[in-house]
Amino acid sequence: MRQENQVPAAMCARNISKSFGDVRAVNDVSVTVEQGEIIALLGENGAGKTTLIDIVLGLQKPDSGDVKLFDFTPHEAIQRSLVGVVNQSGGLALDSTVEKTLSLFSSFHRAPLPLEQLIEIAHLEELRKRRVVKLSGGERQRLRLALALISDPLLLILDEPTTGMDASARQEFWQVMADEAKRGRTVLFATHYFAEAEDYAQRTIVMKRGRIVADAPTDTLRNQAAGRLQIDIPWGGRAELEPLLTHHAHSDWQVFWDEKSVSVMGADLDDAARVLLNFPETKNLRVTRSSLEDVFTDLMRGALV
């Protein structure tokens, strides 16, 4: 329960739903983001991330539910320069230089951050005279990030900001972001990349078909499937092996079968390894620590919900 006099949440979305024809893009989603949090919004294509972000920014009207940013409507929060946005594309004049672009956008704001500071934050020193058309994808995104920071916003929202960048450009972009987050900005970013959520988000929200299927500290989520054991089984072996494994099963085990292998997830897998290794013709036992990607895959196939 939120207390009176508490600092307002950076974002409070309650029971948001939005359909396009038969498609329920966002289905009864509620999320609260406290100030200072760094949150990844992870989901497959079409999960509803962009629709949710557009609603949070007031760019789309939800069919039901409401959003508050720092206790204001999205429109009021943006008018008060509380929110900065970085999109994947659009919004840049290709013929202008980096410096002129920043100057022009700064002129729209009452109290912009100094140009030199923006250039320094986004590591654009070498590029200030370069025309936007000549910038690489990663450099353009750093320029978009600088533009989003002009008003010194408390909340930064990024919609798949690194799509299409190579690994080093992604790393450079996130380094800038991480530094900004350390300064106390609240950051919400949508991504397809598990590594970005693992490396940069304290909390990860996973969306699937318009719904939130997980919302937890990123470490907790990663550890949800503490271990994973996989072994190849002989053709047709499942019929005999399944009852044996079921007989020894621990309550937290999750077992997945395909024609050639079986995977068991859980905290204590010694018994599973014994049963499987004692079965004739099983081979190639693999034991791995789960990654966020494993947890995500399990969430997508419904194993963890």
Ligand SMILES: Nc1ncnc2c1ncn2[C@@H]1O[C@H](COP(=O)(O)OP(=O)(O)OP(=O)(O)O)[C@@H](O)[C@H]1O
């Ligand atoms: N303007 C629209 N008209 C019709 N359908 C739409 C519209 N916008 C989104 N959708 C549909 O709503 C669903 C959610 O789309 P959304 O773009 O929010 O997902 P996403 O998670 O951002 O996907 P991606 O990672 O591919 O950007 C999809 O099925 C999409 O096709």
